[in-house]
Amino acid sequence: MNFRPSKMRVLRWLPDAVVCTRASVRNKALYLSFDDGPDPRFTPALLDLLKAHGAHASFFLIGREAEKYPELVERMVAEGHLIGNHSFSHPRFNLLSMAEKLAEIDRTDLLLARFDGIRHHRFRPPRGVFSLALTLRFAAARRNLAYWSYDSLDYQRKPPAELIELLRKQPPCAGDILLMHDDSDCSTLMLATLIPEWKAQGFTFAALSA
Numbered sequence: 001m002n003f004r005p006s007k008m009r010v011l012r013w014l015p016d017a018v019v020c021t022r023a024s025v026r027n028k029a030l031y032l033s034f035d036d037g038p039d040p041r042f043t044p045a046l047l048d049l050l051k052a053h054g055a056h057a058s059f060f061l062i063g064r065e066a067e068k069y070p071e072l073v074e075r076m077v078a079e080g081h082l083i084g085n086h087s088f089s090h091p092r093f094n095l096l097s098m099a100e101k102l103a104e105i106d107r108t109d110l111l112l113a114r115f116d117g118i119r120h121h122r123f124r125p126p127r128g129v130f131s132l133a134l135t136l137r138f139a140a141a142r143r144n145l146a147y148w149s150y151d152s153l154d155y156q157r158k159p160p161a162e163l164i165e166l167l168r169k170q171p172p173c174a175g176d177i178l179l180m181h182d183d184s185d186c187s188t189l190m191l192a193t194l195i196p197e198w199k200a201q202g203f204t205f206a207a208l209s210a
């Protein structure tokens with residue numbers, strides 16, 4: 001089990017202005033991030049948990065799902081979370097032309113702007129797949145790709161109790177951006193145990209800056 005796969009160790013050498021993998025360590029902050037929502041089956045319970053702990057986080061939304069469940073997106077914004085762009089339909093980016101990739105990103109940016117009034121959102125590519133061409137395109141537009149430094153492996157469909165034990169053995173550090181998902185209840189079940197433990201260790205939970 002490795003929560004910091006080798007690809008991340010390489011990405012960390014790139015400037016954050018190009019690919020963002022870490023955030024400020026101020027206030028001993030951890031940056032929880034959730035991909036693939038909003039999902040009416042799982043996102044509300046996660047938002048309840050975050051709210052109960054005064055925790056803020058970042059949600060990288062699939063545009064198509066955000067369009068279907070606008071009330072969940074409104075709630076995220078109202079409760080102080082960052083909403084980010086995770087493409088419109090979560091396609092395999094390596095199979096798309098540059099024009100198709102940009103259309104997926106722009107359509108989602110336009111949709112999300114309705115909720116937060118922001119024109120360009122942090123973009124996290126589906127499955128973390130991105131090309132040099134897209135990275136350069138973003139850098140030229142002074143945008144960066146929103147990556148992560150710590151992969152919770154919550155999508156591996158292991159029992160949450162097993163993942164909690166593994167995370168305790170290799171805990172995240174201040175400034176880490178944690179990759180999680182809200183299209184299952186795994187992250188909420190894990191965090192119901194881990195947030196209180198991490199809080200007791202002095203960690204705080206912040207949204208990434210817009």
Ligand SMILES: [Zn+2]
Pocket residue numbers: 035036086090125126127
């Ligand atoms: Zn995804």
